[in-house]
Amino acid sequence: MSVRVPLACYPGMNRFALDGGWRMADGRSSKGHLPSAIRHQLLESNQHWGIFPTIQDNALTIIAGQQVGFAGGPLYTLAKIASLIRIKRDLEKQNIPVNAFFWLATEDHDFEEIARIYVPASLVDAKQQLDLVCIRAIRAAGPRTVVGSLPVPETLIEQLLALFPIERPQWLREGITFRDSFAELIASITGNEIILVDALLPELRRAGAPLFEQIRARESEVQKALHDRSQELVAQGYQEQVVARDGDAYTLLFRVDDDGTRHATNEPVEPERTSTSALTRPLLQDFIFQPDIFIGGPSEIAYYAQIAPLHHLLGIPKPRLALRGHALVAPRRVVRAFERFGINPCSVFRSPDDILAEREPDGVTKVRNITEEAQRDLMKRIAEINELALPADHSLAGSIRRSIGHLEYHFNKLSARAIQGLARKDRERYIAARELVATLYPDRHVQDRVVSWFAYWTKYGQTLVDRLIEEIEPDADAFKIVDL
Structure with a gap:
């Protein structure tokens, strides 16, 4: 028996997520066509990870995304994937063809967040006063280095295997990157239902070149639109999700060096070396995939509220926004x-x-x-x-x-x-x-924000995934406590 709880009871829920009006779209159905180079590279990279999807023509496009966290990241990552699959299946029941993409934020530089998970002490018989056991690694690379292409530290793998009685899986083999480790783990639980998108895919960056050029050429207009929007949001009682750098300019684009280090810049850079910020990543995603539905968490809904004028300014169709389903799990x-x-x-x-x-x-x-x-x-x-x-x-x-x-x-x-x-x-x-x-609410953290879903998967296996997909309610004013 699952329990349905008003979303307003969820601690710290972003106001943008509670106010459903922000999730409206232009009322369009794009059924856009991906460039053949991107389509080919997506299929090739997914096959490398053990996924053999079909990218359908004239299909509805839905998309979600997340960082490539160690061992799959916290539970809300799985809730996003479950929301994506649930919406896909519901549409297919109406005989609507769907392409479901999951964006891997491999360009993220937050190593401390990606290389850290929390495991319930009750699942590993840990004798301690706290509810959670923390597994983490210390950054060896620079503080602004993209994490997706970094190898998973052996210390992380050793800590995980010390807690769970499992053989070392292929997705944790020696030298594997955070990107490939995450992708192969997700492939093992979702089969061919979703198509993974590496944010650092060169073909993806090349396809985004016209957008990058436009952002650079119209930077003053973009900055003014963001500042004006910020004032509008504050006047309405909201807080902007991203604050202007040094109180003046918003970071829009980065240059990625050969060693993976990101530097904020508005100077012309080859598209393959260009990385987006939190505010421009949704624009790149919408520019290339032209999704009909974007499924995001509360912070991502807030990003869209903040960049709302940029879609019109840059001529990019805006998708309908769907709040990801929120779910907690328990025996x-x-x-x-x-x-x-x-x-x-x-x-x-x-x-x-x-x-x-x-x-x-x-x-x-x-x-x-x-x-x-x-x-x-x-x-x-x-x-x-x-x-x-x-x-x-x-x-x-x-x-x-x-x-x-x-x-x-x-x-x-x-x-x-x-x-x-x-x-x-x-x-x-x-x-x-x-x-x-x-x-x-372990150690005063909402479970899905910090607790590793993999920890529950080691005990419940595919039942965890199936129950989440069955119970998840995307774009709802409630969250679920799902029994396992």
Whole structure:
């Protein structure tokens, strides 16, 4: 049994994602045609990863994307892929041919994020106080080096294999790059349903040359449009997702050196050496693929809201935006606790003690009444002391006020501790609440933002993928807690 929860309960949800009006499009159906050079290279690279897709003519185009995180990255990466496949299957049931592309952000330089995963301690029998075990590697390359073409550090692989009783898989063979490792892992779980797109594919960059030239030639117009848009968003109560560099100019394009280092520049550079920023990557994607639907996370929806005027300025059709489905996962036994103990799903992003206090056990009301009665009686006695002491020595007024403050604090503390003790007497409910929080909000992080989906895959296998595709709800005002 999965549990459906209002998206507004998801901690830190971006306002752009909650306000569905940002996801409207131009109401078009492009059914564009990919240049033959790109089509050929996409098929060739996918076959190298073990994917043998078909790129259909006159088909609807849908696209999503993500960084090439170690071991597949956090759970939300799999949720994006599940959203892409779910939309594809739903359209195909209506006899609509679909090409589903997944953009591999191989040009990303955030090594610390890509080379780090968190594993639930409960899945690896780790004896520690925290809910999560962190696996990470320290950057050996420069701070601005694109990560996709870097080899996966052996230290990362060794840490992962030390936690799970598995043979070293092919997608973690010695010397493999983050790009190939990620792609081969995804190929093993999705088959031929989606087409992976390497953002650093030379043919892709060459096809984007007219866009790069236009951005450089019209930089002042692009910068002004972005600044004006920023003011509009702030006036409407939003925050811009990308802030202008040094408070002046937005980074639009980078030059990639032979060693993979990126440098912000607006000087003419060969397209093969040109890399996009967070604001121009969607433009390149839309320029080349002309997708009918883009499936993105809250931050990506915010990017589109920020660059909205650029599509018109540069003559690029804007796709319909669909918010990726949000899903958390837990063993079926854990999910059943919601119904068994009457726990509100929205409350799992709090402490177990707070959850238990929502449904007070017997005695809590009595403790509160006794505390309030005792406080009233004490205040009455203190008032009598005031009447006797203050006429004799007015300097005592400050001391009496401070003493009253201390007494009220300790009364409230005593009451809170007594109520917590009563709540914990309901041991089964407390244990269930603690397990729910540790699973879905480990170490005060929403599960899908940090927890490795591969960790769950080692236990549940293809069931994890199938259940996510079955339960995921893209572009919905709710998220799912999926039982496994």
